[in-house]
Structure formats: C-alpha cells, structure tokens
Amino acid sequence: MEYKKITKDNFTYHLIKTDRFKEINMVMYLTKEFNKSDIPFINMLIHNLSYSSKKYNSKDKIACISEDLYGLSLTSSFTLTGSCETISFSLEFLNPKYTEEKYLDLSLDYFKEIVLNPNVSNNRFNPEYFNIIKNDLISMINSVKDNPSKFASINYSKLMYDGTPSAYNTLPNIEDLDSVNEENLYSFYKNLFNNKCNVDICILGEVDDDIVEKIHNRVKTIKPTNKKHTFTINHKYKNKVIEQIDALKYNQSKLYIGYRLNDLTYHEKMHVIRVYNTILGTMNNSILFNVVREENSLCYSIGSYVSIYNPSLTIYAGINKDNYDKTIELIKKCVESMSDRKVVSDLFNYAKKTINTFLNNYYDDIVAQIHNYYVGEYEKIEDIETLRENTNNVTVDEVIELNKKISLSTIYMLKGDN
Amino acid sequence: MEKKEFAKVNESVYEYKLNNGIDVYLYNTQKAKNFYISISVKYGANITKYKKGNNIINVIPGSAHFLEHKVMALSENKQISKRIDELGSLANAWTNYRCTNYNIFGSINLKENLILLLDIFYNININDKTVEKEKGIIGEEIDMYKDQINYYMFNQLFNNLFEKSYVKNTVVGERSDIKSITAKSLNQIYNDYYIPNNTFIIICGNFDNEEIINTLNDYMNKLNLKKKELPKRIKEKEKDTVSIAYQEIKKEFEDVRVKYAVKIPRKNFKIKNDTILKYYLGIILRSNFSTSSKLYEKYKNENIVIDMSSYIYIIDDYVIIIINSFCKDSNVFLDNISKDIKKINISLSDFERKKKLYLRSYILNFDNIEDVEYVICDSIVMDNKVNYNEYNDILNLDYKMAQEIIKGLSFDNISIIKTIK
Numbered sequence: 001m002e003y004k005k006i007t008k009d010n011f012t013y014h015l016i017k018t019d020r021f022k023e024i025n026m027v028m029y030l031t032k033e034f035n036k037s038d039i040p041f042i043n044m045l046i047h048n049l050s051y052s053s054k055k056y057n058s059k060d061k062i063a064c065i066s067e068d069l070y071g072l073s074l075t076s077s078f079t080l081t082g083s084c085e086t087i088s089f090s091l092e093f094l095n096p097k098y099t100e101e102k103y104l105d106l107s108l109d110y111f112k113e114i115v116l117n118p119n120v121s122n123n124r125f126n127p128e129y130f131n132i133i134k135n136d137l138i139s140m141i142n143s144v145k146d147n148p149s150k151f152a153s154i155n156y157s158k159l160m161y162d163g164t165p166s167a168y169n170t171l172p173n174i175e176d177l178d179s180v181n182e183e184n185l186y187s188f189y190k191n192l193f194n195n196k197c198n199v200d201i202c203i204l205g206e207v208d209d210d211i212v213e214k215i216h217n218r219v220k221t222i223k224p225t226n227k228k229h230t231f232t233i234n235h236k237y238k239n240k241v242i243e244q245i246d247a248l249k250y251n252q253s254k255l256y257i258g259y260r261l262n263d264l265t266y267h268e269k270m271h272v273i274r275v276y277n278t279i280l281g282t283m284n285n286s287i288l289f290n291v292v293r294e295e296n297s298l299c300y301s302i303g304s305y306v307s308i309y310n311p312s313l314t315i316y317a318g319i320n321k322d323n324y325d326k327t328i329e330l331i332k333k334c335v336e337s338m339s340d341r342k343v344v345s346d347l348f349n350y351a352k353k354t355i356n357t358f359l360n361n362y363y364d365d366i367v368a369q370i371h372n373y374y375v376g377e378y379e380k381i382e383d384i385e386t387l388r389e390n391t392n393n394v395t396v397d398e399v400i401e402l403n404k405k406i407s408l409s410t411i412y413m414l415k416g417d418n
Numbered sequence: 419m420e421k422k423e424f425a426k427v428n429e430s431v432y433e434y435k436l437n438n439g440i441d442v443y444l445y446n447t448q449k450a451k452n453f454y455i456s457i458s459v460k461y462g463a464n465i466t467k468y469k470k471g472n473n474i475i476n477v478i479p480g481s482a483h484f485l486e487h488k489v490m491a492l493s494e495n496k497q498i499s500k501r502i503d504e505l506g507s508l509a510n511a512w513t514n515y516r517c518t519n520y521n522i523f524g525s526i527n528l529k530e531n532l533i534l535l536l537d538i539f540y541n542i543n544i545n546d547k548t549v550e551k552e553k554g555i556i557g558e559e560i561d562m563y564k565d566q567i568n569y570y571m572f573n574q575l576f577n578n579l580f581e582k583s584y585v586k587n588t589v590v591g592e593r594s595d596i597k598s599i600t601a602k603s604l605n606q607i608y609n610d611y612y613i614p615n616n617t618f619i620i621i622c623g624n625f626d627n628e629e630i631i632n633t634l635n636d637y638m639n640k641l642n643l644k645k646k647e648l649p650k651r652i653k654e655k656e657k658d659t660v661s662i663a664y665q666e667i668k669k670e671f672e673d674v675r676v677k678y679a680v681k682i683p684r685k686n687f688k689i690k691n692d693t694i695l696k697y698y699l700g701i702i703l704r705s706n707f708s709t710s711s712k713l714y715e716k717y718k719n720e721n722i723v724i725d726m727s728s729y730i731y732i733i734d735d736y737v738i739i740i741i742n743s744f745c746k747d748s749n750v751f752l753d754n755i756s757k758d759i760k761k762i763n764i765s766l767s768d769f770e771r772k773k774k775l776y777l778r779s780y781i782l783n784f785d786n787i788e789d790v791e792y793v794i795c796d797s798i799v800m801d802n803k804v805n806y807n808e809y810n811d812i813l814n815l816d817y818k819m820a821q822e823i824i825k826g827l828s829f830d831n832i833s834i835i836k837t838i839k
Contacts, residue, residue: 020449021785022427022781022782022784022785023782023785058715059709059714059715059718060709060710060711060712060714060715062709063708063709063710064710064771067710067771067772067774067775068771068774070774070775070777070778071774071775071778071779094778094781094782098426098427098781128719132718132719132721135721135724136724136725139672139673139724139744139746142671142672142673143671143672143673143744145670145671145672146567146669146671147566147567148565248670249669249670250565251561251562251564251565252558252561252562252564252565283503283508284492284499284502284503284507284508284509285492285493285499285503290493293555294493294555295493297551297552297553297554297555298554298558299555299558300555300556300558300559300562301558301559301562318558318561318562319558320557320558320561347503349504350503350504350506352506353503353504353505353506353507353526354503354506354507354508355506356506356525356526357452357506357507357508357523357524357525357526360451360452360525361451361452363450363451364449364450364451364452364785364786364787366785416561416565
C-alpha cells in the first residue's frame with residue numbers, strides 16, 4: 001500500500017494505492033461546523049441529489065445507469081462527528097480490469113453528474129421529486145419508532161449529550177422540514193460548495209496517480225474553505241445522574257447506561273480506554289458478557305462502546321423489563337470491578353491480543369482505511385502500527401487508574417411494554 | 419488434494435476429503451493478515467422430523483439453534499475459552515434452516531485455533547442444568563427478533579403460506595417451544611447429525627496446506643470417528659394452496675408495511691438447479707419491481723409506495739415470490755400490485771444489464787475472507803459442491819430462458835400480510 005496526500009485549490013486528496021481489493025472506492029467528504037438548522041436541509045439535499053439529476057432526470061434512469069456501470073454504487077450520507085457535521089458521497093465501482101478500461105471515466109462522470117449537476121431549473125429543485133422526497137423523509141422519521149434499538153439509542157443520546165451536537169439525531173424533526181423549499185434548498189446547495197466546507201477526497205484501489213487529476217477536473221467548480229475544524233467537544237457533564245424510562249409496545253426492553261470520561265490524557269483517550277473497553281464489554285469473555293449474560297442469563301446482547309470526541313463510555317443491553325434493577329446493579333458492579341487488579345489482570349493480556357486481531361482487520365476494511373485518513377485531517381491520529389505499539393504498551397495500572405476517571409451520568413431504558 | 423480455480427478472478431481453493439469423510443476446503447491467500455476458519459454441519463431448522471432406523475424422531479422447533487448455543491458453550495469450557503482469549507481470537511456460531519456453523523476469527527497460530535475449534539465441536543457436555551440456564555438467554559434472543567418488524571412479518575407470512583413446512587417455525591423457535599427442549603433431545607440430535615459425512619471444514623487465510631491437512635488427519639485419527647448413516651429427513655407433503663390468505667398485524671405504526679406473497683410449484687420451472695433458477699427470477703423481479711423499473715417510478719410518482727422491493731425463496735417444492743412494500747395506504751398498493759404482478763415481463767436490454775449486478779457481486783465476494791467462507795459454505799449447503807464456474811454461469815444466462823420462466827409464473831395462490839393501526 002502506498003499513501004499520498006495531495007492538496008490542490010484547497011481540496012485535500014488522499015490517494016491510497018493498493019491492489020488488495022477488486023473494487024475502487026472514492027469518498028468525497030464535506031466538513032463544516034455543526035449547525036442544527038442545517039439538519040433538514042442536508043437531509044433534503046442528499047436525497048434530492050441521489051433521486052435524479054439534470055441528465056438522468058428520474059429515479060429509474062439513475063438506477064439503470066448505475067446497473068449499466070456494473071452495479072456501481074453512489075451513496076450519500078450525513079453524519080455528526082463531534083463538533084462537526086459531515087456530508088459524504090461514496091462511490092464504489094469494480095476495478096476496470098474486470099470490466100473495460102472505459103468504466104473508470106464513466107464512473108467518475110456519473111459521480112460528477114449526480115453531485116454537481118442536480119435536477120434544477122429556474123434556481124429550484126424539481127418540485128415533483130422534492131415533494132416525493134419530503135414525504136419519504138417524513139415516513140422515515142415516523143418509522144424510527146418502529147425500530148426499538150434505534151429509537152432507544154436516539155433517546156439515550158438526547159439525555160447523555162444534552163447541550164452538544166451529539167445530542168442531535170441526523171434525521172430532522174418533521175416540523176423543521178417545512179423550513180425547506182425547492183428554492184432555498186438550491187441556495188443551500190450552492191452555498192455549501194462555496195467556501196463553507198473543507199473538502200477531502202479519498203481514493204482507494206488499484207489506481208494511477210493521474211486519477212487525482214481526472215477527479216479534480218470534474219469537481220473543481222467546488223470552492224472549499226481552508227478554515228480547519230476539530231472534532232473534539234469539551235462537554236461539561238452534569239454531576240447529577242439522569243435516569244429516564246420510556247415505554248412502548250415492544251417485547252424486549254433496551255437499556256443504555258452512559259458513563260462520562262473525565263479529563264483523559266491523549267494516551268488514555270487513544271490507548272488505555274481501548275484496552276479498558278475491550279475487557280469490560282467487547283472481547284469474547286468480557287466482564288459484562290460473563291456476569292450479565294452467562295452467569296445470570298439476563299440478556300442475549302450486551303456490550304460497550306466509547307465515544308472519543310465527546311468522551312464517554314456507553315453500555316447497552318437487551319433485557320426483560322422485570323430485570324431492570326438487577327441488571328443495573330450488576331452492570332455497576334462490572335464497572336466497579338475494573339478497579340480490581342485481579343479482575344483486570346486476568347483479562348489484560350487477552351484483551352491486547354483481541355485488539356491486535358481487530359487492528360489487523362483494518363487492512364481488510366476499505367471503509368476503515370478511508371475514514372482513518374479523513375479523520376487524520378482534523379484530529380491527531382496515529383497510523384495503525386503506531387496505534388498497535390502504543391496500545392500494547394498500556395499497563396494494568398493505567399487501566400485501573402482510568403477507572404477513577406469514569407463516572408455514571410445517564411441511565412435510560414426503553415421499556416418493552418407488550 | 420485438488421486445486422480448483424474460480425473463473426475470472428484468479429482465486430483458487432484446494433479440496434481434500436479426510437479418511438472419515440469430512441470435506442475440507444482450503445482458501446489460501448496472502449491478502450489477509452487474519453484467518454477465518456469454520457466447521458459446519460448440514461443440519462438446521464429445516465429438519466422437523468426424521469427417521470433413524472425404525473424410529474421416527476420429532477424435533478422440537480428451535481432445537482438446531484439451541485444446540486448451537488450448547489456446542490459453542492465457551493463459558494462452560496473454561497480451558498478452551500481461556501486459550502482462545504490467549505490467542506486473541508474471536509469465536510462465534512450461527513444457525514439457519516439448512517446449516518449450523520462454528521467459526522473462529524483470529525491472527526495468531528491458525529493451527530492451534532483449528533484444534534480449539536475442533537475441540538469445541540467434538541468435546542460437548544450438554545446437561546439439564548446448563549440447558550435450563552440457556553433458556554433465559556435464548557428467550558431474550560427470541561424477544562429481540564420479534565421486535566424486528568420485517569423479520570416478524572416474514573415469519574408470520576411463511577407460516578401462512580404453508581400448511582406443514584419447516585418454515586412455519588422460526589430458526590430460534592418460540593419461548594413455548596424451547597421450554598420443552600432437554601439435554602437428552604439435544605444430545606440425540608448431536609449424535610445423529612454431527613457426523614463426519616454431514617460435516618465440512620473451511621479454512622481461509624495464509625497457511626501451509628500440508629501442515630493443516632496433517633493437523634486435521636492427526637486430530638481425526640485420535641478421535642476415530644466412525645462413518646454413520648445420515649438419518650432420513652421426513653418432509654411433510656404440502657398442498658399447493660396457501661394456508662392463510664390474509665393477516666393483519668396491529669401495530670402503532672404511522673405508515674403501513676405490506677408483503678404480497680405468491681406460492682408457485684417448483685415443478686413449473688424446467689431448470690433443475692435452484693441457484694440458477696434464483697438468478698433468473700432475481701433478474702426478472704428486479705426488472706419489474708426495483709428502483710430501475712418503470713413500475714417503481716410509477717408507484718413513486720403516484721404516491722402508491724414509499725419503498726418497494728422483492729424477494730425469492732425456494733422452499734422444498736415451492737418457489738415463493740414476495741413483493742414487499744412500505745406505503746401510506748395498503749388498499750391502494752394491493753389493488754395495483756395484484757394487477758401489475760400479472761404483467762411481469764423483461765426486455766433483452768434489462769436482462770443483460772441486470773446480469774452485470776450478479777457479475778459484480780461474484781467478483782467482490784473475494785475481497786474479504788469472511789465472504790469467501792460464506793460463499794463456499796452456502797454453495798455446499800445448497801448444492802453439495804462449490805461452484806467454481808459461477809462467473810460463466812451468470813454470463814451464460816439466456817434471455818429466451820428468462821422468457822420461459824416468466825411463462826411458468828402463476829398467481830393463483832396469494833398470501834398477504836400487512837400492519838394496521
């Protein structure tokens with residue numbers, strides 16, 4: 001694998017040359033500071049762009065062209081990363097050596113057509129499709145409640161990260177969609193590409209250097225800003241523990257427990273918490289898995305994850321509502337046990353080995369590699385081998401010490417009341 | 419050991435049969451730092467009754483999946499579990515209607531991981547105490563799936579389409595089913611189906627073929643498993659008609675989910691190979707109901723659907739086609755789809771364009787070792803062999819045959835399921 005970073009007209013190109021994969025991936029990231037009023041606009045925008053374009057002016061035409069290009073896929077997404085919002089357009093197509101050479105240019109033309117030639121006339125998006133997409137979005141918003149895991153996770157984030165961008169869902173409120181119309185959406189689109197966003201373009205695959213020029217010629221009408229952002233949020237959590245239970249007609253209850261991570265050093269945030277979290281909730285015999293699931297049969301799924309940019313640790317479990325108190329008590333004990341030298345020592349070396357296996361997987365994971373180079377533009381990160389070395393240098397004492405910097409913040413249950 | 423080449427992609431697998439009859443598939447690649455190994459048994463939730471000698475054995479629904487939990491009982495086998503942890507590996511398992519698969523993903527010492535996986539598979543200790551304990555965990559798993567509306571509706575729909583088929587039961591079973599499962603019932607299934615001639619091993623990663631085969635031979639020689647006769651699966655005779663034609667599910671959902679299913683006798687289609695038939699039907703359905711179809715465009719423009727998709731299943735002697743819709747008004751959708759489904763057709767250009775999707779999917783299967791393992795496993799379970807010529811099979815799909823297949827579609831047996839407020 002060979003990596004090159006190329007900057008041109010404020011665009012940042014990340015060229016990751018590798019013959020490891022049989023497809024070529026290109027992701028354009030537009031990054032700007034979070035603004036909650038952007039949420040309905042971005043949602044409407046990314047769906048309008050992928051629904052039709054000027055040249056392919058209907059859904060079926062767009063779909064037919066992508067099939068003709070051997071099932072090329074162009075997806076757009078909207079994510080909140082710490083203090084920033086990111087719009088990404090991700091293009092995946094077969095390495096032309098499996099099809100024909102012309103498919104490289106045709107695929108890049110398709111990208112340009114969808115992203116930069118919207119179905120607009122008289123400075124407004126096509127009204128017919130605009131309304132279809134608005135109705136689709138309303139249905140999408142309403143259907144969040146139909147998925148208990150998603151619904152619970154959104155409600156938990158609102159409580160846990162109150163007052164920060166992480167408290168927001170990337171889907172808008174239905175009433176906020178009324179602020180968007182065909183005209184102001186087009187203005188938003190034009191503004192977005194005019195000195196508002198950092199633009200990173202990552203290309204991964206068996207490609208020549210000249211691909212950067214080919215892409216740049218197609219996207220250079222975009223004017224990226226050179227103002228740099230960072231993702232980290234300095235969130236002051238409330239000291240009081242927030243506890244909330246909602247109820248809906250599901251069979252299973254979803255429990256979320258949030259711990260704040262207080263004043264972590266860089267080493268703790270990047271390396272020690274990785275080992276801590278693996279022991280607590282991600283490895284085969286994690287403490288949570290063993291105590292809550294295997295010893296007490298209280299759940300099927302249980303685990304934990306860490307949010308780096310809004311420093312926190314979340315534990316989730318699918319439980320029976322009648323086991324609420326018992327599960328919370330056991331989870332709290334599991335977290336407390338992370339101060340117990342014997343408990344941590346027993347799993348410590350195994351956790352590092354598990355992390356090494358996960359890190360190896362980075363080389364097989366296109367999305368992870370692309371994302372890593374993108375994040376590196378905004379935050380201090382390490383290449384995967386440095387990360388491995390620094391993680392392997394973590395000590396038992398550091399893991400135990402880190403447990404002093406963790407405090408309970410939020411308990412949320414979406415009670416299955418069927 | 420025989421080397422087999424996959425067409426077009428410059429990838430190969432070595433096939434080897436152990437003395438006891440277990441088939442081994444070695445996918446040797448330098449592109450991955452990790453390895454993925456699995457041992458599978460061609461036993462899943464589709465076996466509801468079987469004959470062994472003169473005995474007829476009824477299988478409690480959910481047994482295959484329950485047995486998977488008890489074979490992969492790492493918390494009860496501390497020694498194996500500890501060693502897997504020491505190696506930094508991740509062990510997992512899954513069950514479907516046709517197969518149960520046990521696997522390890524790791525990066526250190528493939529050979530030892532392989533032995534650990536075999537130890538998990540062969541050194542079982544299923545007793546009533548641990549079976550009872552597992553019921554709480556599996557009960558939560560059952561509840562979790564029931565809250566997934568599409569999964570739940572598909573299960574209800576399969577129940578309605580058939581009178582006696584195995585698909586009337588979910589793979590995990592119901593809480594009421596698993597109550598009756600015992601250590602004795604699980605041990606019996608294990609002894610009857612977890613036998614060499616019903617088992618296969620897949621190894622994907624960077625390794626020495628000879629060393630792996632020697633390791634397997636040594637292990638199996640010590641184990642000294644005898645070939646056994648595979649019990650005969652008893653398949654209930656099914657009627658061509660659907661069991662229940664219409665069902666409403668009450669949910670507090672704003673919009674409606676509808677599934678419109680057609681049950682067609684398998685014998686309507688000349689093609690014998692299920693995988694090839696599914697290719698043809700997939701192309702035909704995508705041409706008529708996916709986002710690239712004129713019908714999808716019409717339904718969107720007329721606000722008939724929010725989204726629509728199609729599915730194909732071949733279940734014993736029947737082909738099931740399902741048109742899945744998320745919409746505002748189920749009656750409007752049903753009025754339209756009941757007429758439009760009878761107008762299924764395909765143009766040559768649509769047919770050739772859709773073939774490209776399958777070609778892409780075939781090529782990309784080789785981008786990671788877990789996908790390669792799954793493709794090999796699925797081929798063996800479905801066709802009893804790996805298809806190394808899949809690329810050419812797709813290229814050779816014939817437009818005239820697609821038209822013949824359309825003639826075999828019949829729409830007399832319909833079952834509908836939808837949500838209501």
